[in-house]
Amino acid sequence: MTGIRVLIADDNLVDRKLLSRIVRNQGNTVVEATCGEEAILAFREHHPDIVLMDVLMPGIGGKEAARCIKAEAGEDMVPIIFLTSLTDAHDLAACLESGGDDFMNKPYNPVVLEAKIRSFYRMRDMHRTLQAQRDTIAVHNDHLIREQETAKAVFDNVAHHGCLSSPNIRYMLSPLAVFNGDVLLAARCPGGGMHVLLGDFTGHGLPAAIGAMPMAEIFYGMTAKGFGIRDIVREINLKLHNILPVGFFCCATMAALDFDNKTTSLWMGGVPDGYLLRSKNRELEPLCSTHLPLGVLSNARFNDSVIDLNFNNDDRLFFWSDGILEARNSAGEMFGQERLEHVMRYSISPTLVFEDIQTALSEFQGTQKNDDDVTLLEVVMMDRELLGETPVGPANAPASGPLDWSLSYRLGPQSLQTFNPLPLMMHIIMEVPGLQSINGQLYSVLSELYSNALEHGVLGLDSSLKHSPEGFMRYYQERETRLQQMGNGHVIIEMEHSGNVEHGRLVLRFRDSGPGFDWQTMVNRSRCTPGDAHRYCGRGIPLLSSICTSLEYKEKGNVVEAEIMWPPTAEG
Amino acid sequence: MSSQEHFDNESLQTLQEIMEDEFNELIELFISDSGKRLPAMELAWETRNAVGLRMEAHSFKGSSANVCARELSRLNMELEDLLRDRTPDDSEWQELHNKINAIRAETGVVHDYFQQMLQA
The missing domain is CATH 3.30.565.10 (Histidine kinase-like ATPase, C-terminal domain)
Incomplete structure (x- = not known):
């Protein structure tokens, strides 16, 4: 082992010379200082690997110099070994408390000294490796976050929220990570209707979110082209079945709203019960999932049958991902279907149910963090005129085409x-x-x-x-x-x-x-x-x-x- | 005179091996350094500077230990201990002077021994 740079600070010339010789004999480089102030200057100039420091020196002394050096070294580990002829245990302890890492009694024993220098050098080396690894991890992490942000931007453009801002929709999405395993999509149909989809992919984060991209593509693409709910769920199921690994799927509710005929068609697969809250008499109708989640069954076995319901003005649909049912309070209890149903039955007004669920949930959870993505969706029937213009379909068709x-x-x-x-x-x-x-x-x-x-x-x-x-x-x-x-x-x-x-x-x-x-x-x-x-x-x-x-x-x-x-x- | 009473001979041998060509230089340094210690101690004693005297004793203790002058180091340690955490009264100052004298005598012995070594 060569090239360990050792700073020796001792006011006593004899001691310094002896120590310097011992350290040099062991193949190391020595920088000498004769007092605390000089030690600090020498530390700045030479960046020694290890410092051997006399305790009692004129001026600021060894302990103060050690404190300064440790402060300047910051995150770097610079071992300081005190040189001492002190014998009192309290004095020795004070040395270590001032930032010293060890001490060495006079007269010096070269064998012990060499062992200490090597041992502390190993420690410093390890510390540096650790820091370098930590820095590498930090760089990787930054890189990962930048990648995720870019991916997220692409993801958001594909799995965008469509017309979720329509006046007949209210929603709450609280993702567990940058990427959300819950997906909310909404789009107007060319004929004036509306499609809404709430999906909950297995798992969380990026692996869960990635399946949302093809799903959103199909949802928006097919809706814009005028496909109906059954064709769309079938196509999504086929796609997810083909691309998702075994054991991964998407629990989903899709609703097609017809604002002219005041009806809705629902396809529900693998999701918790939703509810239809009638404006008339506040009747509450549970809506149960009748299918397996999207992506489970092959196209041949998939069932695209829907439930058709009257859906009059101010009637409300409520759907959520299971994250809301499984949200826990500090006692570990789950929020559960009963609490949700209670809120829906006993809110002052149907228009307040959405807020009341949010309030009840946040009061229930307290400071407890979510285990899962939590999504809540309310869809209301209203007159088509109140929804604003039906957006024009995607203008991606060719600029010139067949005319005759x-x-x-x-x-x-x-x-x-x-x-x-x-x-x-x-x-x-x-x-x-x-x-x-x-x-x-x-x-x-x-x-x-x-x-x-x-x-x-x-x-x-x-x-x-x-x-x-x-x-x-x-x-x-x-x-x-x-x-x-x-x-x-x-x-x-x-x-x-x-x-x-x-x-x-x-x-x-x-x-x-x-x-x-x-x-x-x-x-x-x-x-x-x-x-x-x-x-x-x-x-x-x-x-x-x-x-x-x-x-x-x-x-x-x-x-x-x-x-x-x-x-x-x-x-x- | 048996050097065994004054020196840790085994360590001194090791020291010689470690320092090699620089051994003589180191001993000369010690002789000149310790020569300055006694006047400094006298001055501190005359001015009743307990802290100064203790610092001198401490430093002398360390350097004499390093050149394996066991007895000299021990005497300095005794002086240092007498001054630890207290201010001596008049009679104690007298006693301290006896200790300084003992150190002076031992320094003389050590010097003589080293001179012999250097000439050998």
């Missing part, structure tokens, strides 16, 4: 039973750049014409059933039944587009296999009651008339043709 085309698309019984052609039709239409700005309206037209053709035309459902909320639910059940029992029938969708880059004309023609109907009477009736928002029946037709340049029923009423000119003239 037509197609005829025939859907037989099997297709009608299981397939929703609207996203596909929308996709084709959206290839025309001039139509992209009116995608919401176009979706409404397609959606209305298609359901008329299918429900009234092919299935022969009586639209007057839809006059009351109860009837509406019956209508839906009947639709499902007839659809499953349908042996034949078809809908033919014909589309034609012509025009140039400035303007164009789109014709949509729906031809169904049904017997037709007395469309003349229906059109007249709905014209007589404009703006009657409480009537479900025939509601689509005045809506369509305002978007389309012309709308005509043809033949026996089983053919309807809509013409849409673009760019749209003024307010349409």
Whole structure:
């Protein structure tokens, strides 16, 4: 072992010379100082590895010098061994208290001295290694945090909150880490509805959050293209099933809101019970999960069936991740379903339930920290007009596209039973750049014409059933039944587009296999009651008339043709 | 005179081995340093400077121990102990002077012995 730099501070020349010789003989470098002040200066200049310090020296003395050196060394470990002919135990103890690490009695024993120097050098070396490792860890940690922040920015752009700021939504998200295993997504549908999804991935932090990215992509992408809740949960399940490791999945509740028909469709998988709180009589209906979480089952075994519910104005849906139920107080008890239900039943007003849950939770938890991500969501039904404009779909379609085309698309019984052609039709239409700005309206037209053709035309459902909320639910059940029992029938969708880059004309023609109907009477009736928002029946037709340049029923009423000119003239 | 009463001979041998060519220089340094100690002690005694006297004794104790002058170191330790944490009265000052004289005599012995060594 060479090159240990040793500072020797001793006012006695004889002692200093002797010690210096011993230390040099052992292969070390020596710096000498004759008093405390000199020792401090020499320390600054030479940065010795170890200091051998006489206790009693003129001036500030060894103990004070030791204190200064230790203070200047800061985080560095500079061992100080006191040289002493003191014999009193208290004096020796005082040496160590002033910052000395050890002492060495005169006369010096070279063997002991060498052993001490080596031992302290090893300690200093270890200390330096430790510090270097600590610094390396700190650098890595900084790096990791920067990476996480970048990842988080990307993550937030993908799994963004969509329209969670809508006036009909209130939510609380309290993540356990930078990344959240709970996901809240909300988006307006092209037809004016809204999709909301609350997901809770297995685990916490980055590993849990990473699955949220494809989920959000699918949720927002498919919603914007007009896909329905069942298609979306199925697609998310398929994706998660393919990408997540075994044992990882996403408990989720997805709700589709229809602001015109005042209904909601729910898919719940692996989540705690939610509640529907009716504004009327404050009835509280529990909503139970009927499916396995997303990502568990293969596509073939996955069940995308939903619960359809009437959802009148000011009715409220409450959902949460299990983090809220499992939040613990200082006694280790869990918040639990009962406490939640109690708050919902006994809040002064339904409008205060959300705040009351938050208050009850924070009072219950006290200063206790969460074990899990905690998410709370309230969704209220209100009139569509109060929600603001439906956002225009993603403007990522090509700048130039086909302008002169037509197609005829025939859907037989099997297709009608299981397939929703609207996203596909929308996709084709959206290839025309001039139509992209009116995608919401176009979706409404397609959606209305298609359901008329299918429900009234092919299935022969009586639209007057839809006059009351109860009837509406019956209508839906009947639709499902007839659809499953349908042996034949078809809908033919014909589309034609012509025009140039400035303007164009789109014709949509729906031809169904049904017997037709007395469309003349229906059109007249709905014209007589404009703006009657409480009537479900025939509601689509005045809506369509305002978007389309012309709308005509043809033949026996089983053919309807809509013409849409673009760019749209003024307010349409 | 047996050097055994005054020196730790075994340690002195080791010291010689450690210092090698610098041994003589070290002994000369000790002789000149300890030569200055006695006048300093006398001055401290005359001015009744108990702290100063004790510091001298302490330092002399250390350096004589380092050159293995066992008896000289012991005498200095006794002087240091007599002055520990107290101010001596007149009769005690007399006693202290006896101790200084003893140290002077022992210093003479040590010097003589070292001189012999250096000339050998």
